[in-house]
Amino acid sequence: MSGGAPGGGPxxxxxxxxxxxxxxxGRGAGARAALEGVSLExxxxxxxxxxxxxGAGKSTLLAILGALDRGYEGRVEVFGEDLxxxxxxxxxxLRNARLGFVFQAFHLLPHxxxxxxxxxxxxxxxxxxxxxxRAAAERALDRVGLLARAGDxxxxxxxxxxQRVALARAIVRGPEALLCDEPTGNLDSATGRxxxxxxxSLNRDEKMSVVVATHEPALAAAAGRRLGLVDGRLRAxxxxx
Ligand code: ADP
Ligand code: MG
Numbered sequence: 177m178s179g180g181a182p183g184g185g186p187x188x189x190x191x192x193x194x195x196x197x198x199x200x201x202g203r204g205a206g207a208r209a210a211l212e213g214v215s216l217e218x219x220x221x222x223x224x225x226x227x228x229x230x231g232a233g234k235s236t237l238l239a240i241l242g243a244l245d246r247g248y249e250g251r252v253e254v255f256g257e258d259l260x261x262x263x264x265x266x267x268x269x270l271r272n273a274r275l276g277f278v279f280q281a282f283h284l285l286p287h288x289x290x291x292x293x294x295x296x297x298x299x300x301x302x303x304x305x306x307x308x309x310r311a312a313a314e315r316a317l318d319r320v321g322l323l324a325r326a327g328d329x330x331x332x333x334x335x336x337x338x339q340r341v342a343l344a345r346a347i348v349r350g351p352e353a354l355l356c357d358e359p360t361g362n363l364d365s366a367t368g369r370x371x372x373x374x375x376x377s378l379n380r381d382e383k384m385s386v387v388v389a390t391h392e393p394a395l396a397a398a399a400g401r402r403l404g405l406v407d408g409r410l411r412a413x414x415x416x417x
Contacts, residue, residue, distance in 0.1 A: 177184055189256025191353045191385040192218040192241050197250035199236050199408075210236040211248070212408040220352070223379040225399035226389040232405040234389035235357050241387060242275055242355045243267050255352065272297055276346030276354045276384075280361035283328040284336040284345075291317065291326040294344045316344035320374055336367025343374055353385035354378065359390045372398050 199211040211233045218224050218241075226234045237346055239245035240252055243259055247269075248410060252259045254270060262270070271277075284293045291313050298309035317323045320340040322333075339359060356375065360368035376398045379386045388395060396402055404411035 187360065189253065190217045191220050191222070191255060192216070192387070193251075193253040193256075194240075195251040197240060197248050197252060199233075199240065199245070199248045209408050211239065211240070214250075214405075214408070214410050216403065216410060220385055220387055221379070221383045223376070223386040223398065223400045224388070225396040225402045226387065226405060227391075227396055227402055228405035233408040234405055236386065236408075237405065238355050238357050238389055242269050242277060249295075272300055273349045274352050276347050276349075276351035278339070278342055278354065278356040278359045280358040282330070282335075282342045282362075284331055284338055284341060288330075289326065290322065290328050290330060290333070290341050293330060293341060294348050295386075296345060297349050312348050313344070316348040317341070320344045334364050336370055339363060339367070339371050340374065344370065347378065347382075347384075350382075351384065353387070354390040356386065356390075358389055358391065360390065360395055365394070368392060369394060 193216075195215050197211060197214045198209055200207050200209050201209055216235065220229065226237060228234055236245065240248050241254070243254060243262075246259065255274065259267070285296070288296070291310065294316050295309040295313035298312070314323055314326060317326050320343055322337060322340055322344065325333060325337065330341065339362070343359075354375070359375070360371050363371065372392075374397050375386055375388065375395075378384045386399070388399065390396055
């Protein structure tokens with residue numbers, strides 16, 4: 177979790193830069209814009225909350241920032257590199273090593289231990305799950321306060337603990353940015369607060385950029401900047417998002 181920034185892209189570039197980004201689903205008369213002309217920058221080390229009603233385009237925007245959805249129009253740069261001109265192998269490395277993802281559902285694999293779940297990104301990254309992966313998984317679990325549960329199965333944990341395991345998995349490779357889609361959406365407010373505290377400290381102490389879609393006022397309040405989305409369009413900043 178060094179949060180270092182090796183591996184390409186101009187050093188001074190923002191974490192994310194979008195210019196006139198639209199995303200349409202469907203064709204012809206049924207076509208619908210989930211995002212429309214979105215331009216924004218997220219600086220390195222910034223913590224941004226995306227707010228807006230259900231269907232506003234928050235998840236669509238996160239998927240584009242995370243190079244998970246490349247069906248957009250417009251320009252998207254991640255760490256200074258244009259996604260459209262990035263070969264598939266580099267996109268995979270970007271998603272696996274430089275970005276971390278946290279979703280509302282925890283998506284832990286039930287037949288693996290907590291430690292193995294956290295080490296999984298090393299398997300997907302092709303480096304195997306050897307001692308280095310195990311050590312990194314334990315460091316990440318320690319970071320979220322769950323090292324003592326490393327050998328347990330996910331189903332032995334509470335919802336809040338499962339989300340902290342998912343967060344450990346997201347940070348296990350020391351990403352430069354975290355993309356979180358309603359990470360407290362399945363948690364009660366007390367356990368949600370633990371996750372919010374961890375996101376805030378990863379942002380503050382590890383200088384990770386954090387972009388989070390949320391309905392949770394306490395999570396929005398932890399961000400340094402709040403952006404409102406309505407019907408796929410960004411509202412003017414400070415417009416009471
Ligand atoms: P939010 O996360 O803010 O609730 P979404 O980004 O999930 O909003 O969705 C924005 C709009 O795009 C919604 O109208 C949704 O139905 C539509 N949409 C999202 N993904 C798809 C898809 N894969 N196919 C068709 N429509 C989609
Ligand atoms: Mg959503």
